[in-house]
Amino acid sequence: MTDKKTQEDQVPEIKAGATLLDLVHVCRSFDGVPVIKDVNLQIRKNEFFTLVGPSGSGKTTILKMLAGMDQPTTGDIVLGGKSISALPPDKRPTCMVFQFLALFPHMTVGQNIEFPMRIKGIPRDKRVYRAQELMDMVALPEKYYDKNVMKCSGGERQRVAIARAFAYDPEILLFDEPLSAIDAKLRKTLQRELKELHRKSGKTFIYITHSLEEAMFMSDRVGVLRSGVLEQVGTPEEIYRHPNSSFVASFIGDTNIFPVKARPQGGYESPDFPGMEIKIAPTPELLEGKLIVRPESLKVVKDPSEADNVIRCKLRDSFSLGSRSQYLLTSGKKEITLELPHGACGDGTSEVLLGWNAQDAIFVKE
Amino acid sequence: MENTRQSRAARDFIRVWTVIVLIFIYLPVICDALSSLSKSRYFSFPIKRWSMDWWVKTFNSMEIGELVRNSLVIAFAVTIISTVIAFCGALAFARYDWKGKKFFQKAILLPIFFPQPVLGLALLLWFNSIGVPLSWKTAAFAHLVWITPIVTLVIAIAVYGFDPALEDAARDLGASRFQIFRMVTLPVLWPGVWSGMLFAFLLSWGNFPLSLYTTGIDNTVPKWLYSKMVAGYSPMVPTLGTMSTLAAAVVMIAGGAAVYFIRKARSRNS
Numbered sequence: 001m002t003d004k005k006t007q008e009d010q011v012p013e014i015k016a017g018a019t020l021l022d023l024v025h026v027c028r029s030f031d032g033v034p035v036i037k038d039v040n041l042q043i044r045k046n047e048f049f050t051l052v053g054p055s056g057s058g059k060t061t062i063l064k065m066l067a068g069m070d071q072p073t074t075g076d077i078v079l080g081g082k083s084i085s086a087l088p089p090d091k092r093p094t095c096m097v098f099q100f101l102a103l104f105p106h107m108t109v110g111q112n113i114e115f116p117m118r119i120k121g122i123p124r125d126k127r128v129y130r131a132q133e134l135m136d137m138v139a140l141p142e143k144y145y146d147k148n149v150m151k152c153s154g155g156e157r158q159r160v161a162i163a164r165a166f167a168y169d170p171e172i173l174l175f176d177e178p179l180s181a182i183d184a185k186l187r188k189t190l191q192r193e194l195k196e197l198h199r200k201s202g203k204t205f206i207y208i209t210h211s212l213e214e215a216m217f218m219s220d221r222v223g224v225l226r227s228g229v230l231e232q233v234g235t236p237e238e239i240y241r242h243p244n245s246s247f248v249a250s251f252i253g254d255t256n257i258f259p260v261k262a263r264p265q266g267g268y269e270s271p272d273f274p275g276m277e278i279k280i281a282p283t284p285e286l287l288e289g290k291l292i293v294r295p296e297s298l299k300v301v302k303d304p305s306e307a308d309n310v311i312r313c314k315l316r317d318s319f320s321l322g323s324r325s326q327y328l329l330t331s332g333k334k335e336i337t338l339e340l341p342h343g344a345c346g347d348g349t350s351e352v353l354l355g356w357n358a359q360d361a362i363f364v365k366e
Numbered sequence: 367m368e369n370t371r372q373s374r375a376a377r378d379f380i381r382v383w384t385v386i387v388l389i390f391i392y393l394p395v396i397c398d399a400l401s402s403l404s405k406s407r408y409f410s411f412p413i414k415r416w417s418m419d420w421w422v423k424t425f426n427s428m429e430i431g432e433l434v435r436n437s438l439v440i441a442f443a444v445t446i447i448s449t450v451i452a453f454c455g456a457l458a459f460a461r462y463d464w465k466g467k468k469f470f471q472k473a474i475l476l477p478i479f480f481p482q483p484v485l486g487l488a489l490l491l492w493f494n495s496i497g498v499p500l501s502w503k504t505a506a507f508a509h510l511v512w513i514t515p516i517v518t519l520v521i522a523i524a525v526y527g528f529d530p531a532l533e534d535a536a537r538d539l540g541a542s543r544f545q546i547f548r549m550v551t552l553p554v555l556w557p558g559v560w561s562g563m564l565f566a567f568l569l570s571w572g573n574f575p576l577s578l579y580t581t582g583i584d585n586t587v588p589k590w591l592y593s594k595m596v597a598g599y600s601p602m603v604p605t606l607g608t609m610s611t612l613a614a615a616v617v618m619i620a621g622g623a624a625v626y627f628i629r630k631a632r633s634r635n636s
Contacts, residue, residue, distance in 0.1 A: 095539065104532060
């Protein structure tokens, strides 16, 4: 009873879309080694936010601090206007779906889902009713209620873990890469279901993954983390169209990155293509940087006048991506990746002219 | 063709080997049981006259009743105390990281490798020097010194397989420390705790070298068996030995059955 009251105290009514969770100058170091470096981040109510970064980037550390299993060295975590940095996990309105799910092996599916309700002291009949509602929500058949949780398949366990987290009725659900151990086909299905569940439940989801593709697929907004620094936060579209660094750009998959430098006589040049002027639009303020050209921004041209920038390449290899084809070409020593909807790209002996328009490339500082 | 013949030969070999091993293990037990059923005082084979006399005598003997009670009291006390200590010890051994853990892991093994007769003598000297009178209680203490580390290792094996994330998850779902222990940690580790308890009971029940030095005037079953074999042999020795083996078998079977039925009831209920 007291727990419930403090929980209600913590979260005053916040409108959907307003800031729910605020990370203020959050730093975390282990034995003096900084792991999280001054992260500032606002997470809005009802959004699906994904933190993405390579392993060791600190995303799990941030999630643990949000769940209460770890505390920031300096900085504060504010939920609905109140600091929660010092609250233990059992006193926070957050609930985590663990990477390896952490289902209780000695309990049935139903007992697992009912666990948080048993802790809260909810009477048995209400518990059973709610557990069955939740099982229905995550598409687990009713007869699974009595099934030994260790006898469930990977996808079924996933659903049990999510239903159990919902049974706690948290304000925020945290997901620690729960789909990383699932095979590709099922993962796509579960991603779609998770997104739908987010929309239906109206809860705030915070998800972490090392796959930007997964992040883009599900999230309203994405934060890209690199060695403890939040590099960029934005919608998947923004991250894709306007990455603010070559790290963010390359994280999304194959991309072409050329170092560029202003020429004294105007325009830019790249050591990858000696003697060639590279046109960038709009003209950047910086004299030096990197140019990002997405594989699908490149096109095969017959005449150099067909694109702003044209390079001569040799075809090295081709890969089918199903609906599209990917080609690996070389221009001098530089490897170039090209993606086309279908069709051939030269015969491997003759040269291919590849072009891109000035406004299709992205200029970043580093 | 070659392959199946080879594997058939291997299978036959394993069968024969298993039978030989079983004979080696159970022949002494069977001999013991047979000699208790013979009317004559000294065992000879084949048995000329069968009789249950020695079983009736043993069963009705006041002295033996006292022995069995002593042994049972010691065994139960040792089981309960050693399991409680060993459970905490096993968590320290395998679950938590703390300064001195490596030393603890090695230090706890030493009493097991210490020869029991020497350990018994050392404890006797120690009890004498601090002036504790010898009784079944000192014997139980002596058993604890040797048995608790073994039970700790048995439970630690289960703790090594325990996923600490389960406790984190329970806490995240609102459970207090005590609720986590009662609803998650203990039930998940229960099979290991149960086997530790069985070990403790059977090791205490059958212990001779420690009891020899530390029981004082209270006698235990193994100690009595030994003294009767040294002087004053009667077929009550193999009779009590057989009874003891049967009782141990009953404990094991009952333990196994209990686990089986609890599991079954758990999966049926709720």
